Amino acid sequence: MRIATWNVNSIRARLPRVTEWLASWSPDLLCMQETKVVDDQFPRDAFAEHGYQLEVFGQKTYNGVALASRGSLTDLARGFPDDAPDADRRLITGRIADLHVINVYVPNGTELGSPRFAGKLAWFGRLRDLLDRTFSRDDPLIICGDFNVAPEDRDVHDPEAWRGKLLFHPDEQRALQHLLSWGLTDVFREHHPGEGLFSWWDYRGGAFHRGWGLRIDYLLVTAPVAARTRAVTIDREARKGNKPSDHAPVILDLED
C-alpha cells in the first residue's frame, strides 16, 4: 500500500506533472492540497485515464484538497463537522482498505500576530478536537498534507535565520506538538533523522538549487500504521524540471 501527499499548487497548472508522477509512482492514494479550483472544473478526465477515482473539495483561486485513489474510498467527509458553509476548503477525509486518511492543508497564517495567524493556531486545535471526537489511538490513521510549520531545527535550512518567523514560530510548533501528543508519529523522521531533508523550496532566488528549503509536508500516523511502515520518501525529483510545484511529494509505503 502506497499513500502519497503533495501540495500541487494548482491542479490545472500542474496537471502534466501530476499525471506523469502518478504513472511513475502508482500510489494507491494521492492526497493533494492547493488544488485552487472549483469542483466542477477539476480536470477529472486525466485522473480517470490513469485509473484513479477522485474525491474533491475545492474552491475558486485558493485552497482546495482532493483524494485520487486506485481502490475504493469510503467514509468520506469534507471539512470539519462544524464548518460554516463558506469555510475554507482545507480538509477531506476518507478510508482506503482499513486506513483512515485525513488530508489537510493547514492555513499559512499570512503574518505573525495577524487574525489569520491566530486562525492557523486555532485550526490545529480543531484538528486535535476532531481526533478526540472521532478516532482512537488504536485506529490505523494517517493525517497527511501541508502543515505549514517546520517542526524542528533540522527541518529548516537555516534555523537561526528562520527562528521566530512564520512557518518556524514556537506558537506554531506548540500547536503541532499538541496534535502529535494525541498519539501520532511524524513517520518520515522515524526513518530519516538527518538534516537537509526538505519538502518545500521557495520559487525565488534559486532556493531549490541552493538547498534552501523547509520540511512542512509530512504524514502523521498512529502506532498501528507506524508498525507497518516499510519506507518514507520525499521525491525531490518532482521539484526539478518544467513548471514544478514549489512542494515535493512525500510517499509512505506500508506492508499490505
Added chain:
DNA sequence: ATGGCTACTCCTAGTAGA
C-alpha cells in the same frame, strides 16, 4: 534572504502563498 517566483482573477495589477 531586502527582493529575487508563480498562480490566481471581475486578468496586464493586485493578492496570496510560504
